[in-house]
Amino acid sequence: xxDVKNLTKDFGDLKVLRGVSQHINKGExxxxxxxxxxxxxTFLRCLNLLEIPTSGEITFxxxxxxxxxCDINKIRQKMGMVFQHFNLFPNMTILKNITIxxxxxxxxxKEQAEKxxxxxxxxxxxxxxxxxxxxxxxxxxxxxxxxxxxxxxxxDVMLFDEPTSALDPEMVGEVLDVMKELAQSGMTMVCVTHExxxxxxxxxxxxxxxxxxxxxxxxxxxxxxxxxxxxxxDFLNKVL
Amino acid sequence: MKKILAIALALCLVLxxxxxxxxxxxxxxxxxxYATSPDFPPFESLDDNDTxxxxxxxxxxxxxxxxxxxxEPYAIDFDSALAAPSAGKVDAVVSGVTVKEERKTMMxxxxxxxxxxxxxxxxxxxxxxxxxIGEKKIGVQSGTTGQFEAVDRYGxxxxxxxDKYSIGFQAxxxxxxxxxxVDDMVGAAYVKTIPGLExxxxxxEPENFAFGLAKGNDELLAAINEQLQKLIDDxxxxxxxLKWNE
Amino acid sequence: xxxxxxxxxxxxxGEPTTIWQQFYVLFYQAFIENDRWRQYLxxxxxxxxxxxxxxxxxxxxxxxxxxxxxxxDLQRPGHKNVILGxxxxxxxxxVTVIRGTPMMVxxxxxxxxxxxxxxxxxxxxxxxxxxxxxxxxxxxIRGGLMSVxxxxxxxxRSLGMNYADTMRFVVVPQAIKAILPALGNEFIVLxxxxxxxxxxxxxxxxxxxRSVAARNYEPMYPYVGAAIVYLILVMxxxxxxxxxxxxxxxxxxx
Numbered sequence: 001x002x003d004v005k006n007l008t009k010d011f012g013d014l015k016v017l018r019g020v021s022q023h024i025n026k027g028e029x030x031x032x033x034x035x036x037x038x039x040x041x042t043f044l045r046c047l048n049l050l051e052i053p054t055s056g057e058i059t060f061x062x063x064x065x066x067x068x069x070c071d072i073n074k075i076r077q078k079m080g081m082v083f084q085h086f087n088l089f090p091n092m093t094i095l096k097n098i099t100i101x102x103x104x105x106x107x108x109x110k111e112q113a114e115k116x117x118x119x120x121x122x123x124x125x126x127x128x129x130x131x132x133x134x135x136x137x138x139x140x141x142x143x144x145x146x147x148x149x150x151x152x153x154x155x156d157v158m159l160f161d162e163p164t165s166a167l168d169p170e171m172v173g174e175v176l177d178v179m180k181e182l183a184q185s186g187m188t189m190v191c192v193t194h195e196x197x198x199x200x201x202x203x204x205x206x207x208x209x210x211x212x213x214x215x216x217x218x219x220x221x222x223x224x225x226x227x228x229x230x231x232x233x234d235f236l237n238k239v240l
Numbered sequence: 241m242k243k244i245l246a247i248a249l250a251l252c253l254v255l256x257x258x259x260x261x262x263x264x265x266x267x268x269x270x271x272x273x274y275a276t277s278p279d280f281p282p283f284e285s286l287d288d289n290d291t292x293x294x295x296x297x298x299x300x301x302x303x304x305x306x307x308x309x310x311x312e313p314y315a316i317d318f319d320s321a322l323a324a325p326s327a328g329k330v331d332a333v334v335s336g337v338t339v340k341e342e343r344k345t346m347m348x349x350x351x352x353x354x355x356x357x358x359x360x361x362x363x364x365x366x367x368x369x370x371x372x373i374g375e376k377k378i379g380v381q382s383g384t385t386g387q388f389e390a391v392d393r394y395g396x397x398x399x400x401x402x403d404k405y406s407i408g409f410q411a412x413x414x415x416x417x418x419x420x421x422v423d424d425m426v427g428a429a430y431v432k433t434i435p436g437l438e439x440x441x442x443x444x445e446p447e448n449f450a451f452g453l454a455k456g457n458d459e460l461l462a463a464i465n466e467q468l469q470k471l472i473d474d475x476x477x478x479x480x481x482l483k484w485n486e
Numbered sequence: 487x488x489x490x491x492x493x494x495x496x497x498x499x500g501e502p503t504t505i506w507q508q509f510y511v512l513f514y515q516a517f518i519e520n521d522r523w524r525q526y527l528x529x530x531x532x533x534x535x536x537x538x539x540x541x542x543x544x545x546x547x548x549x550x551x552x553x554x555x556x557x558x559d560l561q562r563p564g565h566k567n568v569i570l571g572x573x574x575x576x577x578x579x580x581v582t583v584i585r586g587t588p589m590m591v592x593x594x595x596x597x598x599x600x601x602x603x604x605x606x607x608x609x610x611x612x613x614x615x616x617x618x619x620x621x622x623x624x625x626x627i628r629g630g631l632m633s634v635x636x637x638x639x640x641x642x643r644s645l646g647m648n649y650a651d652t653m654r655f656v657v658v659p660q661a662i663k664a665i666l667p668a669l670g671n672e673f674i675v676l677x678x679x680x681x682x683x684x685x686x687x688x689x690x691x692x693x694x695x696r697s698v699a700a701r702n703y704e705p706m707y708p709y710v711g712a713a714i715v716y717l718i719l720v721m722x723x724x725x726x727x728x729x730x731x732x733x734x735x736x737x738x739x740x
Contacts, residue, residue: 048644050640050643050644073643073646073647073648074646075646076643076644076645076646077645077646078646079644080644080645081641081644081645083637083640083641085637087635087637087638087640087641088641089638089641089642089655089656089660090660091656091659091660091663092655100645100647100655101642101645101646101647104647104651104655105645105646105647146641149645150644150645153645153646319696319699319700322700322703323699323703323705326703342701342702342703343703344498345497345498345703346703377605379687382696382697382700383696383700387697387700388701391697396525396689400607400687400689401687401693401696401697402685402687403684403685407594407598407685407686410598411598411687414598414602414603415602415603416597416598416602416603416604416605416607416687417605417687
């Protein structure tokens with residue numbers, strides 16, 4: 001579904017990605033772990049071109065998206081993204097937050113979008129917040145809304161960029177529950193996280209990144225149970 | 241005899257001195273500061289060194305020399321110049337001021353020294369006569385008798401007032417106004433400098449020019465009147481006017 | 487009226503008058519005699535007309551400049567669009583020239599050189615003020631757009647919305663809230679700057695006050711009167727802005 005070849009990304013003199021190749025299959029749940037500054041967020045943001053790769057190729061559903069001529073807006077409609085800081089639109093109600101994109105991109109009309117939005121809100125237990133503004137919600141609620149907002153575009157893949165890192169500890173659970181439920185529904189997911197429990201429980205495959213490359217990958221059991229690389233062992237010793 | 245001579249000499253000296261430095265009450269001692277709008281040739285204009293020159297500065301130079309004062313111009317827009325003496329900023333307004341009854345509440349006029357009539361300046365070839373001027377756009381300077389005459393006769397909509405004649409005449413050349421109503425002697429000076437202009441007389445009532453002194457300075461007024469009369473009587477005023485109208 | 491004539495005659499003759507009589511005479515001749523209030527009224531009309539025209543023009547120009555310049559600055563490195571770069575250069579020059587020259591000089595050039603053949607002084611004045619205001623508004627708006635968290639744009643774009651929609655629905659509404667105080671300030675400056683158009687013959691409020699002052703040889707009442715009108719206009723404007731701002735802040739309540 002997503003095919004990445006030799007991806008590099010420089011920020012000025014800083015080489016953040018030094019050649020990453022990876023294939024993500026449909027329905028697969030991939031979790032990226034690694035120390036901060038390892039390039040995992042940059043890798044994720046390259047997948048929907050929020051960061052423009054310095055070199056390398058990314059193919060999504062058979063389309064070369066790193067190609068200049070590719071209509072990236074169409075691609076992004078198929079790739080939902082959830083951010084660390086939620087990035088809800090503070091000037092809109094929750095319902096508007098969720099429906100603006102499907103309506104403006106012509107995916108649905110207003111009625112369809114609102115119906116869809118309310119159903120999704122119900123699924124995450126926030127149907128009563130439809131007419132609230134983001135400022136009236138807790139962090140956990142905001143992140144659940146952000147997930148709903150991305151889901152309303154009916155994406156083929158969901159990208160999560162440290163979705164629980166900015167949350168108070170007591171709110172992490174409610175967001176992870178939504179993500180787990182999403183995983184069970186068969187959604188393709190790529191998730192950057194520090195929640196090792198979540199990775200162990202949900203991931204089909206865990207990628208350990210450090211220094212701009214994927215150092216080691218494998219099933220959760222392999223990575224958490226018997227890491228081969230020294231850097232992986234050191235990292236896991238620190239966080240577990 | 242010697243003694244008498246000495247006394248007479250001393251007396252002469254004292255009198256002579258007192259004549260030269262007679263203490264006139266002015267805003268700044270020893271100076272005669274006058275407000276003027278130096279875009280009003282030949283009465284007053286600026287030369288390249290920013291010095292105010294013209295008929296009135298020449299006249300003032302002669303008069304002030306007799307009174308032991310140094311004339312000093314204060315250049316400002318005309319309407320503000322008129323208000324300057326009563327504001328106590330200057331000793332007089334000397335800027336081609338027409339003697340008008342209403343203005344007497346603001347200033348004490350000297351005797352008039354020249355008479356002018358309103359003229360109308362326009363681009364050569366334009367069809368402008370005193371019969372059709374009421375349908376035209378008339379440019380004037382803010383606060384001048386020309387403005388009042390034009391507004392009273394032809395209505396506010398036909399009149400545009402500018403801060404300075406220099407801007408007004410530029411507007412005339414641009415065609416933004418059809419003509420400029422201005423004192424004939426001044427109009428003639430502009431016609432002479434700017435090619436392609438001509439002037440007709442309005443035939444309105446003639447106006448007298450005088451200096452406007454700050455109210456209540458009777459000694460200075462009397463002294464200036466005396467000197468001015470002398471200059472009128474011996475033909476100096478006429479000479480100066482002729483010189484600047486050449 | 488009779489009282490005015492009588493008291494005015496007393497004042498001209500230098501007879502002793504009370505402060506009230508002096509006030510009455512000066513006020514009457516400044517505002518009421520010969521229906522002079524009509525001059526002020528039409529002057530205020532012109533002032534407001536010029537302000538509104540210039541304001542609309544300034545905001546439209548400012549928005550265009552700000553959006554183009556922001557779009558240019560946020561391009562992918564190494565993927566600079568040539569056409570965008572060209573317009574960005576022109577608009578940058580516009581902002582530099584307008585902000586680098588005095589309003590009065592711009593009015594003179596517009597009134598006496600560029601629009602030398604126009605007799606619609608009010609329109610030329612409004613155009614000049616609008617173009618002037620646009621340059622300042624552009625920088626205010628640009629600052630506002632820059633102040634909106636980058637994450638907002640990212641969120642909008644990651645949902646597949648194009649640049650224009652993201653700006654229109656997400657960034658601009660938030661930027662407006664941030665720039666409103668500065669923009670209000672600019673509008674107030676604009677309203678007061680309309681008084682400058684009298685130099686090219688625009689008959690606004692100050693022109694009226696000046697004419698009356700010249701007629702009466704009495705500057706205080708007409709000018710103070712004009713000042714009070716300007717003050718009232720600015721106060722009304724500030725009030726309206728406050729109401730607008732409060733309504734925009736509706737989404738902030740908790």
